[in-house]
Amino acid sequence: TVVNDNGVLTGYTTDGIGFMRAVSETGVDIIGKKMTLLGAGGAAAAILIQAALDKVAEISVFNIRDEFFTRAETDCKINLYDFSDPEVLKKEIAESAILVNGTSIGMAPKTDRCIITDDSVFRKDLFVFDVIYNPEETLFLKKAKAAGCRTLNGLNMLLYQGAASFELWTGKEMPVDIIKEKYFSR
Secondary structure, X not given: OEEEEOOEEEEOOOHHHHHHHHHHHOOOOOOOOEEXXXXXXXXXXXXHHHHHHOOOOXXXXXXXXXXXXXXXXXXXXXXXXXXXXXXXXXXXXXXXXXXXXXXXXXXXXXXXXXXXXXXXXXXXXXXXXXXXXOOOOOHHHHHHHHOOOEEEOOHHHHHHHHHHHHHHHHXXXXXXXXXXXXXHOO
């Protein structure tokens, strides 16, 4: 989101704000708890930073060793792991209150893909979030739901990051309740 303030352009990222508001509205409290985040690209990096700013106690980030790997390094309590060790991934998820897919794995048109290959990581008290909203229910969310997890896709995150952008541009609150009523109740 770029705001023009009398010729001075300032850029903001609103993905993390949208994510934290979407999670908060579910009634799930992740402040002071541990989160496992899959990915370190654009949306995942924004989620990581906002979660750290909002006082999520600990965040374990899993990513392949690509150009985004070092983006996850911060001064906050962050554990950075390569996806190459499934036992470490399993351990970190077991200690987490929330598991977030911050990658595009499973997004249309490649809906048959899932970032998690070991379904035993899903447990009933784990909240599972996928930034993807197309399809509405990814294979990742289907597997989590089948294990009894509470789940949420990225549609609310998209709405709230848009609302944050709207407010930056206009100085007014976006009428999210009207939008939710019209488009989310289908």
